[in-house]
Amino acid sequence: MIKSKLSLLPVLMVLFSLAYSQEALFGGQQIVSPQIQDDQSVTFRVFAPNADTIQVTGDFLPTVKVQTPYGEMDAPGKANLTKDSNGVWEYRTAPLGPELYKYTFIIDGITAVDHNNPFIMRDVASLFNIFIIDGAFADLYKVNDIPHGTVGKYWYDSPGLGMDRRLTVYTPPGYETSNMEYPVLYLLHGAGGDEEAWTDLGRAPQILDNLIAQGKAQPMIVVMPNGNVYQDAAPGHGKDGYYKPQFMAPGTMNGTYEENFMDVVHFVEGSFRVKADKAHRAVAGLSMGGFHSMHISRYFPNTFDYVGLFSAAIIPREGATAKVYQDIDGTLQAQMDNGLRLYWVGVGKSDFLYQANVEFRKKLDTMGMKYTYRESEGGHTWVNWRIYLSEFLPQLFR
Amino acid sequence: MIKSKLSLLPVLMVLFSLAYSQEALFGGQQIVSPQIQDDQSVTFRVFAPNADTIQVTGDFLPTVKVQTPYGEMDAPGKANLTKDSNGVWEYRTAPLGPELYKYTFIIDGITAVDHNNPFIMRDVASLFNIFIIDGAFADLYKVNDIPHGTVGKYWYDSPGLGMDRRLTVYTPPGYETSNMEYPVLYLLHGAGGDEEAWTDLGRAPQILDNLIAQGKAQPMIVVMPNGNVYQDAAPGHGKDGYYKPQFMAPGTMNGTYEENFMDVVHFVEGSFRVKADKAHRAVAGLSMGGFHSMHISRYFPNTFDYVGLFSAAIIPREGATAKVYQDIDGTLQAQMDNGLRLYWVGVGKSDFLYQANVEFRKKLDTMGMKYTYRESEGGHTWVNWRIYLSEFLPQLFR
Numbered sequence: 001m002i003k004s005k006l007s008l009l010p011v012l013m014v015l016f017s018l019a020y021s022q023e024a025l026f027g028g029q030q031i032v033s034p035q036i037q038d039d040q041s042v043t044f045r046v047f048a049p050n051a052d053t054i055q056v057t058g059d060f061l062p063t064v065k066v067q068t069p070y071g072e073m074d075a076p077g078k079a080n081l082t083k084d085s086n087g088v089w090e091y092r093t094a095p096l097g098p099e100l101y102k103y104t105f106i107i108d109g110i111t112a113v114d115h116n117n118p119f120i121m122r123d124v125a126s127l128f129n130i131f132i133i134d135g136a137f138a139d140l141y142k143v144n145d146i147p148h149g150t151v152g153k154y155w156y157d158s159p160g161l162g163m164d165r166r167l168t169v170y171t172p173p174g175y176e177t178s179n180m181e182y183p184v185l186y187l188l189h190g191a192g193g194d195e196e197a198w199t200d201l202g203r204a205p206q207i208l209d210n211l212i213a214q215g216k217a218q219p220m221i222v223v224m225p226n227g228n229v230y231q232d233a234a235p236g237h238g239k240d241g242y243y244k245p246q247f248m249a250p251g252t253m254n255g256t257y258e259e260n261f262m263d264v265v266h267f268v269e270g271s272f273r274v275k276a277d278k279a280h281r282a283v284a285g286l287s288m289g290g291f292h293s294m295h296i297s298r299y300f301p302n303t304f305d306y307v308g309l310f311s312a313a314i315i316p317r318e319g320a321t322a323k324v325y326q327d328i329d330g331t332l333q334a335q336m337d338n339g340l341r342l343y344w345v346g347v348g349k350s351d352f353l354y355q356a357n358v359e360f361r362k363k364l365d366t367m368g369m370k371y372t373y374r375e376s377e378g379g380h381t382w383v384n385w386r387i388y389l390s391e392f393l394p395q396l397f398r
Numbered sequence: 399m400i401k402s403k404l405s406l407l408p409v410l411m412v413l414f415s416l417a418y419s420q421e422a423l424f425g426g427q428q429i430v431s432p433q434i435q436d437d438q439s440v441t442f443r444v445f446a447p448n449a450d451t452i453q454v455t456g457d458f459l460p461t462v463k464v465q466t467p468y469g470e471m472d473a474p475g476k477a478n479l480t481k482d483s484n485g486v487w488e489y490r491t492a493p494l495g496p497e498l499y500k501y502t503f504i505i506d507g508i509t510a511v512d513h514n515n516p517f518i519m520r521d522v523a524s525l526f527n528i529f530i531i532d533g534a535f536a537d538l539y540k541v542n543d544i545p546h547g548t549v550g551k552y553w554y555d556s557p558g559l560g561m562d563r564r565l566t567v568y569t570p571p572g573y574e575t576s577n578m579e580y581p582v583l584y585l586l587h588g589a590g591g592d593e594e595a596w597t598d599l600g601r602a603p604q605i606l607d608n609l610i611a612q613g614k615a616q617p618m619i620v621v622m623p624n625g626n627v628y629q630d631a632a633p634g635h636g637k638d639g640y641y642k643p644q645f646m647a648p649g650t651m652n653g654t655y656e657e658n659f660m661d662v663v664h665f666v667e668g669s670f671r672v673k674a675d676k677a678h679r680a681v682a683g684l685s686m687g688g689f690h691s692m693h694i695s696r697y698f699p700n701t702f703d704y705v706g707l708f709s710a711a712i713i714p715r716e717g718a719t720a721k722v723y724q725d726i727d728g729t730l731q732a733q734m735d736n737g738l739r740l741y742w743v744g745v746g747k748s749d750f751l752y753q754a755n756v757e758f759r760k761k762l763d764t765m766g767m768k769y770t771y772r773e774s775e776g777g778h779t780w781v782n783w784r785i786y787l788s789e790f791l792p793q794l795f796r
Contacts, residue, residue: 051508112508152550
């Protein structure tokens, strides 16, 4: 391709300085990992002549029961790689169904990402590699050759929380060049997440692009704020610099987020071309974000026509003294009386919050609140939250 | 903080399923790595009772000379970690000066990122961890408590290249709520890079936020396109899905990028509030992006008042037959005759492109073209490109 004096030597020198590593240059191996085979089995490889044991762990392997101080729990399964005479370790899975899968290696007891797969996601403080098996619903998670929306990281002023804060906004294809006004979905993350969670782990931009291109979802703006009230931004993107994120951030369920949520709405409605009325606002979230969505939507009971609770962490809470947590029944009743178009509740059969959702639905049933209920297989996982989002979006703004 | 029944057990169950890993839960170790000490030395740690050798390699260690098929070259240095009786390996550096540093571990011969540091960058297909030592120019690389611009990933239609393509745009603080029009810098990446390079490796958004807050740079829009003409987007973000990126992408220096560059300009000037004239356009780039900037700015010789060539890969090229590569002297002369405000050339003393830049400057001298020359220590590195950007930005749009 490159017929020029800018040829082998300087290019290799840069390559060398950029990518110097034993296995890349001196191991003589061009490792491909993961390799998705024609039968949709997947081969993992590591060049590691000196390692004693290498395992892969990922959500495509059957879970195993392990004993913990908190009782028996499911843990991700592991499989052993085997070493060939060249020092290359390998494991091939069974054929896999469509999904976005995650995995890491365990090399001599140490969790390590696959250095031959640069596609990494972070969940709280953990890193893992990902790959996608095509087909069915998983095609919604792919970047297809269709029009794409814009994903931006914006900062908004939150007078209520006393700081500038970062949030993610998806604007649909054509937003920049059209003059249309759009409806808005506020999409909230769970404990340990932040304003990066729904775009990265949740594949929300890909799901939206695909559903909009297929005519199955209305073009809409989707706002993904940060629900950790002590944070201005995701770890590494805010004023606290680089630190190891923790699962539960301080203050995330003390009411200040819900009570100040209109700071987000005001920024969005002042900065984007939106239809700023109840009929064109939705709020949904997963786990803690479902808890937030339930409380926000009844605390501002005439604001959102669409509500989505995905594996919501709706548990009766003692000692929750914030104003937003008072008079739950009365405000839910007011929300119902004001009318709304969709109250969507989804949970997995093996979710540890399953029973809490049963209790919550009893409350809704007792008061005569109409809702759509979706019970899925599986538990408290991104596998389910991507599916719930894919099913929820087509029901909005109709 | 959380006084509720949503307390220990379910939280731990989720934590467990999210973060299950031997060292986190069963090793009993809460490893902190890297730990920046008071004297700005840095301690790295790995919990790995079964490993035989662990090394750290990073740009804070002195380079070493290695023999390669292409002669003696500099390679990043390595240092050995030592194991304590608990199976925790450790190494402490000398005190380090301010910089954004990168590193990986080498565990029993295998390159591995530090699993206790979730902050990762990708360079071509390589992953590494990063940390920042505060002070001096490195404070420009930090997220400080100041107003922040927006970073968005947009898609534009390129009729010339026949596809929708992704690009990154930085809009300055206040863009959403002001009615101002802004000048535009087009900032181009090098070989192996893409539209993510300047935001991630280059820290461009942080450098801009900081320089604008200090009053040292004009508020401006910065457009970071993808210079690999066969790609619609960075690996993993485009229609080709997940694959292992390569250092030199096909077609990146065959002229089609430069000749169709106005597709980018037209999108930007049709989508953002910009001052759409020569006095308010700049183009700059590193390595291959410097090559692109040189060619684009003379091929459209009355378009950019500001040009920046950072370690530019300006090498006489045989067999470069594209129209953009014809009549270089004539078009440079036309560019000079049309007038421009700044032609900035920066290169490191040990850059393998140093001599090529000497030759190029001779050409500029011969034709009487005025330029600003910056010679730095060091070579073909992001350390230098971040510094060049920090010095270039304050000179724009004055």
